[in-house]
Structure formats: C-alpha cells, structure tokens
Amino acid sequence: MLVSVDDDPPILVCADLQVEYLTQGRRHVILDGDATMSRCQDLLTLWRDNLWPVMHLKRIAQAAWFNPASKLTDWIPELKPRPGEMTFEHPLPSAYSSSRFVDFMSNIRSVRCVLLGFSLDETILATVVDGFHRSHRYQVVGDAVACRQPGAGEAATYKQAVMNVIANFATIRTSAELVRTGGAIAVQMNATGG
Template identity: 85%
Template sequence: MLVSLHDDPPILVCADLQVEYLTPGRRHVILDGDAATSRCLELLTLWRDNLWPVIHLKRIAQAAWFNPASKLTDWIGDLKPRPGEMTFEHPLPSAYSSARFVDYTSNIKNFRCVLLGFSLDETVLATVVDGFHRSHRYQVVGDAVACRHPGSGDAAAYKQAVMNVIGNFASVQASAELLRTSGAIAV
C-alpha cells in the first residue's frame, strides 16, 4: 500500500541516537556507525524540512554498564531533538517501557512509524515486537539502523539475523526504496 508522505506522513522514530553507541572501546559500540549516522541524518533532515512528526527515544537503563549521569548518554550532535520534537526515555529495551510513550501511542488512531537508529538488537527489536502486539505498524530502515558488535562471530551475519527476526514484526526497507520519486511511502 502506498500512502502520500505529504497527506499523511508516518512518524519518524529515532532510537537511541546517543554518544554511547559511537564511542570507540565501549562495550556497546555499534557497527557501521558512520554510514548509519549519515543515513539517519539524511532522513531526519527530510522529516524536519517537511515539518513531519519526529519522536526521539533515549535509553536510560539502570544496568551497571549504563551510567545515565555520563556524557555518553548525550544525544549525537546533529541528531539531537529540536524544540517541538517529542522525546521519550525508556528504562528497558522497548520504547513501550515508557509510560508516556504508551499513553502517546494509544491516543493515535492510525499509528504508523518509520524507525531508525541504534541498538538494533535491543531497542529496535523490542519496540517493533511490542508494537506488533498493539497493532502498530512499523517500518525499519535497514540502512539507517545499526547494532553493537556481537560477542563472537561475523558481525554482518549477526545484524542480518536480527533484521530477519524484525521482518516478522515490521516491514524492512532500504532508505532508497522507502522514499519514492512520487512522494509516496510504502507502508
């Protein structure tokens, strides 16, 4: 189904675009950081230029490895929320662990989101699974998401395995496929 971006744009959800995930030597440093960040910025700029709705998710876990007082939890420069863009902090991997996010999404009649960002194997996966069970439609931008290095094995295979699981709960597309020259978006 094609929906006009200009008539009814989906909400852009930016997941965990925090410095923590790009800092070399950190346990949760992500794969493809520069490429994913560039694609996230490109899509975020498109949404902002058109004044379409944007949500930012920020993981504030209480685990020993995650220090919320650290500068590592700060937003990444150009990707940080602007005035008028909603932000939701979530303590568990799913955005639905934020009571404010649940309240917000339950008040939207036709909840459709384009999801990008970091923490693919945690926040992105958990959020699309939770959303699926609430009949919320998510579209994950495959080249604008990234995940941490796996403990062992091939990193690219790990990311692809996570994307295969996500594909059971959300549609997955590359950014080039997502945006069509007609101004329509496949949802």
C-alpha cells in the same frame, strides 16, 4: 494498499542516537556507525524539511552500575532533538517501557512509524515486537540501523539474523527508497505490520 505520506505522514522514530554508540574505545560495539549515522541524518533532514512528525527514543538504564553523571547517554550533536520534536526515555529495551510513550502511541489515530537508529538488537527489535502486538505498524530502515557486534561470529551475519526476525513484525525499507521519493513517498501497508 498505498497511502500517501502527504495525507498522513508516518512518524520518524529515531532510536537511541546517543554518544555512547560512537565514543572512541566503545565503538567496537557498533557495526557501520558512521554510515548509519549519515543515513539517519539524511532521513531526519527529509522529515524535518517536510515538517513531518519526528520522535526520539533514549535508553536510560536504571541499573546500579549506570552512572547518571556520564555524558555517554547524551544525544549525538548532529541528531539531537529540536524544539517541538517528541522525546521519550525508556528504562528497558522496548520504548513501550515508557508509560509516556505508551500513552502517546495509544492516542494517535493511525500508528505508522519509520524506525531508524542504534541498538537494533535491543530497542528496535523489542519496540517493533511490542508495537506489533498492539497493532501498531512499523517500518525499519535496514541501512539506517546498527547493532552491537556479537560476542562471537560475523557482525554482518548477526545483523542480518536480527533483521530477519524483525521482518516478521515490520516492513523493511531502505533509506534510498525514502529519500528518492521525497514528498511523494508512498508507504506500503501489509499484514506484517508495515
């Protein structure tokens, strides 16, 4: 079944677009950070230009080792939320660990979200799985997500393995599909939650 975005646009969910993922000396933990950020920026521009809903997720750890004065959890300046865009802070990997996020998602008529950003192997994976179990439909933009490099092994292989798991719970899309179709974008709905 195809649903026109003009009738009911999906929410663009920007996951953990925080400075720490692009900070010198910490950059080794992100695969393709600059390319991912560029694609995120293109999609964010598309959503904003069409006045479609945008949501930002921000992971705020509550552990004793977390330094609340650190600037590493700040938004990446080019991708930070604008007035009127929703923001949700979550202490655990899943955005559903935020009670405000749960309340919001449970009160919208047709939950359809396009998910992009960082921490693919934590926030994005956990949120998609939690959402799937609540019958919320997610699409993950495969070339607009990034994850930490694994402790051992090839980073691209690790990312693909995580994407293979996510594909069981969400539809995988590319940024080119979304940008190419612009205002005429059609969102495919299927039984896997997409």
